[in-house]
Amino acid sequence: MGILLRIERQTARATGFPSPNRGSAAPAILLALSLTLLVALTIYIFAAHFFAAPSPITSAAERVDHQYNLTLYAAGAAFVLAQLGLGYMVFRYRDRGERVRFTRGNTWMEIAWTSITLCVFLGLGIAGNRVWADLETAPSPNNPIQVEVTESQFVYTFRYPGKDGKFGRLDANLVSPATGNPLGLDPNDPAGKDDIVASSLTVPINRPIELLLRSQDVIHNFFVRELRLQQDAVPGMVIPMHFTADRIGQYEIVCTQLCGLGHYHMHSMLNVVSADDYASFLEQQAAVQ
Numbered sequence: 444m445g446i447l448l449r450i451e452r453q454t455a456r457a458t459g460f461p462s463p464n465r466g467s468a469a470p471a472i473l474l475a476l477s478l479t480l481l482v483a484l485t486i487y488i489f490a491a492h493f494f495a496a497p498s499p500i501t502s503a504a505e506r507v508d509h510q511y512n513l514t515l516y517a518a519g520a521a522f523v524l525a526q527l528g529l530g531y532m533v534f535r536y537r538d539r540g541e542r543v544r545f546t547r548g549n550t551w552m553e554i555a556w557t558s559i560t561l562c563v564f565l566g567l568g569i570a571g572n573r574v575w576a577d578l579e580t581a582p583s584p585n586n587p588i589q590v591e592v593t594e595s596q597f598v599y600t601f602r603y604p605g606k607d608g609k610f611g612r613l614d615a616n617l618v619s620p621a622t623g624n625p626l627g628l629d630p631n632d633p634a635g636k637d638d639i640v641a642s643s644l645t646v647p648i649n650r651p652i653e654l655l656l657r658s659q660d661v662i663h664n665f666f667v668r669e670l671r672l673q674q675d676a677v678p679g680m681v682i683p684m685h686f687t688a689d690r691i692g693q694y695e696i697v698c699t700q701l702c703g704l705g706h707y708h709m710h711s712m713l714n715v716v717s718a719d720d721y722a723s724f725l726e727q728q729a730a731v732q
């Protein structure tokens with residue numbers, strides 16, 4: 444076989460005709476071009492911000508975005524280099540009718556790109572962990588406004604502690620949405636007398652807010668894209684989360700856990716308002732409780 448190939452190659456060289464074993468260059472060129480197009484299209488989709496998230500409304504959310512962008516640039520650079528490299532290799536080493544050569548790779552190159560990948564992943568992980576920990580595990584800032592968030596199929600109910608700053612006692616046996624007591628507020632507890640129950644979340648701008656997440660039935664979720672916060676509400680647990688919104692507006696709260704047939708319409712609104720509007724909201728609500 445080897446002798447035959449050598450004779451063929453010598454014949455090809457002598458006559459100027461390609462070896463009869465030589466494959467067509469078309470598939471290699473097509474594949475390399477497709478890969479280049481795929482890379483260009485992907486860069487365009489990201490650069491044109493087709494699927495951009497809405498602007499963040501907290502400084503913590505801005506840090507999340509910054510971390511996300513760092514990860515995207517690192518992964519994007521790896522993607523572009525790998526795909527263009529693949530396209531080049533497919534074209535450069537296309538079938539020219541030669542014998543296939545076997546290679547066991549290059550140990551130093553293996554060590555180099557494994558170390559680079561390790562550094563990039565560890566670096567992004569450590570930087571991202573700090574951002575995540577500040578958001579998820581750090582205690583709430585001093586003197587936050589507390590709002591209890593109770594999720595049930597398929598509604599959000601928000602409770603403010605009222606003027607006394609204390610939440611009244613809840614009794615699961617008293618839960619009765621039909622009679623206007625969806626949370627099971629105990630009428631005999633004086634601390635609950637001034638509690639405010641609302642169907643949407645209203646908070647003042649530039650004040651730390653601490654939410655206390657609860658669920659009455661299955662696992663639900665609290666997600667506001669502009670806060671870059673997403674937290675499950677789990678039955679039997681009270682899960683705190685905190686944020687300080689710095690832009691007045693209305694933002695959608697959605698449940699991102701598949702919590703039953705009505706999951707698709709489980710949502711509410713977050714209203715970030717001025718300090719004055721917040722005070723009048725509390726007054727109005729207290730009057731209609």
Ligand SMILES: [Cu+2]
Nearest residue numbers: 663698702709
């Ligand atoms: Cu839900």
